[in-house]
Amino acid sequence: MSATPDPSAAAADGLNARVVSWDVAELDVEGVVRDVVRAPDPVLSTVGPEVDPTSAETVQLAADLVATMRVSPGCVGLAAPQVGVSAKVFCVDVSEHPKTRGHHGTFVLCNAVVVESSRNEKAREGCMSVPDLTGDVKRATRLVVRGRLPGTGEEVELSTGAFEARALQHEIDHCEGLLFLDRVAGAHAIHQRKTYL
């Protein structure tokens, strides 16, 4: 389990207190660990449809995403297409990552869109669905995202930066059928993790 920040302190930090207080236990279903699909599976290149955040199906998917993220070492986010479901649903939890500054703990968003983004920075990304390559990708470091919480379907808007902003953009891209490969900064911006000896 990840450390959850104190919701009462959240507002002072510019965080969305409702998202900070959200916990997967609210979904009241047991998450099932699913297999993570890898490129070139076509589901990863398909624009996911919007979902009904209150439907039983979406609630189960949300719980499964969190369960799968938690058993995957180093994983800070997982989107529905990565477990083979074309849908606009993803989970994020950057609380354990060393590059994290402010964060909202574990949360799931449905039908999320970027409302504002600015201050691009380039960094190297890896992805469980493209396990043998990494790529240099520019992402906004100031971000406002709007989406709905699974279960209650409440609309939430959250402002974030740094590493959580990067993770959110990566996951929203997955829901739009985009991989980091679609955003790399140049022809020499993809790197192989494997070496051939």
Next chain:
Amino acid sequence: MTQHAITVLGHDRPGIIAQTTAILADLGLNIEDTSMTLLRGHFAMTLVCAGGSDDDRIAAALAPLAGDGTLTVTVREVSAEGAVAASGTPYLLTVHGGDRPGIVSTVVAVVAEVGGNVTDLTTRLSGDLYVLLAEVDLPTDVDVEALRTSLGEAAGRLGVGVTLRAAEADEL
């Protein structure tokens, strides 16, 4: 199934890659890894392809590319290399400063001394400015601060600047 390393070097013009890859496709060769760039304006491409053709047949098919004498094509069968997970930690090495002989050899010697493996290298000369960028896998037991010091000393003797930055990817 054999692997063939093919190089195409020479005077740049539009259509070299289209012509080369069409010939390889006709031979039923699958292009696996490729690197192509312009080096001082010269076209420079290396491909590793897999397929059933032998070197002589591939070389004969590619011969028209070199017909006007401005391109050199080589074909050589290579044995497949086993893929292993990178054992080291990736770093990006940057050097820039006034051009002079020995920058590359001096800097990469420091990296080789600690067992670092260069996995990607680009150098560019732009006027008097010399730039070197290298992706380096460092063994996990390397003292990175000590390496930075050694690189800084070597660069100081050359009158250039050097930086060594971690290039580890964030898992998303």
